[in-house]
Amino acid sequence: MSDHYIAPRDVRLSEVRAAIDHVDAELAVLLERRAALSGAVQRLKPVGGFAGRDPERERQVVEAMAHRAPRLGPDRLARIMNVVIEAGLEVAEEERGARAR
Numbered sequence: 001m002s003d004h005y006i007a008p009r010d011v012r013l014s015e016v017r018a019a020i021d022h023v024d025a026e027l028a029v030l031l032e033r034r035a036a037l038s039g040a041v042q043r044l045k046p047v048g049g050f051a052g053r054d055p056e057r058e059r060q061v062v063e064a065m066a067h068r069a070p071r072l073g074p075d076r077l078a079r080i081m082n083v084v085i086e087a088g089l090e091v092a093e094e095e096r097g098a099r100a101r
């Protein structure tokens with residue numbers, strides 16, 4: 001076997017990793033867009049940011065996503081979306097602080 005031999009499994013691995021990189025690139029764009037939309041909502045609400053958190057709305061978000069992501073299921077999606085939502089609220093609060101300065 002030469003040093004340049006690439007096992008079929010490795011080809012497959014790099015292909016699948018490339019597919020993951022592609023999905024992650026899309027995910028990053030969607031997460032950035034979601035954070036911007038969440039920031040817009042915070043500016044429209046009477047009480048925005050962490051103080052205006054709406055658990056019922058967050059539950060609805062997860063429930064809707066669970067229909068589209070049955071493999072992940074509602075419990076894992078709730079954990080994922082909690083992090084995503086908190087990240088959006090953090091960005092909104094940082095930007096609000098920057099605007100106030």
Ligand SMILES: C=C(O[C@@H]1C=C(C(=O)O)C=C[C@H]1O)C(=O)O
Pocket residue numbers: 037038041042052053054055057058061084085088
């Ligand atoms: C964006 C909102 O504010 C917060 C952030 C949410 C989100 O990122 O999906 C959902 C509910 C709220 O906790 C909203 O009330 O719709």
